[in-house]
Amino acid sequence: MDQGGDVLNVVDVEATCWDGSPPPGAVSEIIEIGLTVVDLRAGERSARHRILVRPVRSAVSAFCTELTGLTQAEVDTGVSFAEACRTLAAEHRAGTRPWASWGDYDRRQFARQCRATGTPYPFGRRHTNAKAVFTDAHGLGKRPGMAQALRIAGLPLEGRHHRGEDDAWNIAALVLSLAKAGRWEDPQDHGTGW
Template structure:
């Protein structure tokens, strides 16, 4: 059984009604038996517009060459799903990445059967690092408290995934991994959220045209 530790980076949004879009997927495959990283995955994804702002590229350390090699969301998510293998737990630092995956797959009518056994390891590890912690602990802070020297650059998907995997490995004997599937309620919530965002965009466009 493997744990897939993944991290997403998104385009920066500048106004209401702008849909969130995944621009990078970084992931590590951790063997729970061998207790080590056995593979890595990283891919850049082109937004629907085909344009990634300079501020986004600077924030996630994405070069112009990276943008040239980026693939569509359909291609990227299918490559990621195929790389996962057959038996795995999906792990991320927090709940946001799960919501973003579901949201964009719903928007693009992509089957979510592969998105299973999701575990938010931020909560579990945060409780181990900070006693009586009622707030979410950031990745950088968690690494510092755990005594783990971070690798790479913050806000780069593959580097954040590697650093999160190192945290998982440090506490691997304590963590509990749950099996689950995406529920119809979660899909409906993201479907409604997309409709609301699109409506906000229509209102914004109408207000701009009147100016």
Template sequence: MRYHQRTPRRVKPKKKLLPIAEPPRIPGVVQPFEAFLVLDVEGTCNQGTDFNYPNEIIELPVFLLQWKDRTEDGIACTLEVVDEFRTFVKPTWRPVLSDFCMELTGITQEQVDSAPRFSEALVSLEAFLVKHGLLEAETGKRQKRFCWCSDGPWDIRDFFVKQCFISKVEMPDWIRGDVLDVRFAVLQWKNTQTTSNTQAPVAHTNSGVVVRPSFNIPAQLKVLGFPAFEGRQHSGIDDTRNISKIVIELGRRGVLLLPNTTLYPNRRWRWMGKYGQVLEDGLS
């Protein structure tokens, strides 16, 4: 057997391994507000009534969100739920719920009959804010810069203003001020993601009132990539939980969370008579 001299193999230099690319991180932005109070109230209603009706609040849930990573310069991107507040509220002008209202909200007559009145619910909510250092116990003044958030402008702008009138309660200073309409914030963010060939819906003015395109909670969740609404729609606590998820995601995506809805505590409706009086003639 003949042996052939083997030619030495040329050893290729090893390639340097490049680091595995991580998903891009969205840089935090300067967020002026330290905390966010998300709420979605449920109110009395009859089939066919709209937001001009003298709705009384029957469920009042609030989620407190705070930044986990906010720097001294205010840069932040990670919000978390710190605590939840919830109470049913006993209506006084129309204490008996309509069948339509109970079917829509899932709230029973027994739940509101045994609930505190609105003035008492406000005291409990204020204690919740004091407990978490948002308000000073003695004076009720703000200790932190916080912002109220709701799906659409109606919950505080309409429901709270009407309820304070019906209950003869002055709207507390800690709930006055502009509100973050989460629905409109998501719509604005969505519009920034559209291509130049896509015409984005815009808000317009009708007789001095801003009209905003409809964009309900399930639609907001979908556009942000969440699977589906969790819980029962038109349940105040479940709506609030899902809205909180949306606010947290907006913060994570670097959206500047600022108020975008003006509150008018002295707003009047046709059915408003003397302080606390609902005029039946004004309902038509």
């Protein structure tokens, strides 16, 4: 069932953020990884996962909590970034399964954080920027945010926006709408961006 591009991981991350510049010495770090498994052949979202990640060089700001709903106490219960990457590879076949995200932020954030921490990059080379595909498929002049894309596609926003698990679930719905319209292709080797 998982051959070629039949099964896809849709990934969305949330990271530490601030209203303005980060505090001295702080860097943006992944604190939540949302992953939805999409079975393109069956036309369904087959599983959803959430990995909380404990930051080490930054803290969850009040702004970040307001945006994502995540608190410092909650992410303190998470795993290390290296452990999260091992989980993606071992349990979610991240190294061999094609994957997609809304825009390139998630791919670039993983690449940056892997470089900074010496952690092996967990994903394979077959990545699709779902935002770009959606924009082209709908003939839009500007790339929409996920919530706007759901409105354009006539789909509901399920859960909380800026929560990784819920955003991955919603992006997966957009991917399936593109696949149903014949506008989704198996991603090619696009490199890791680093």
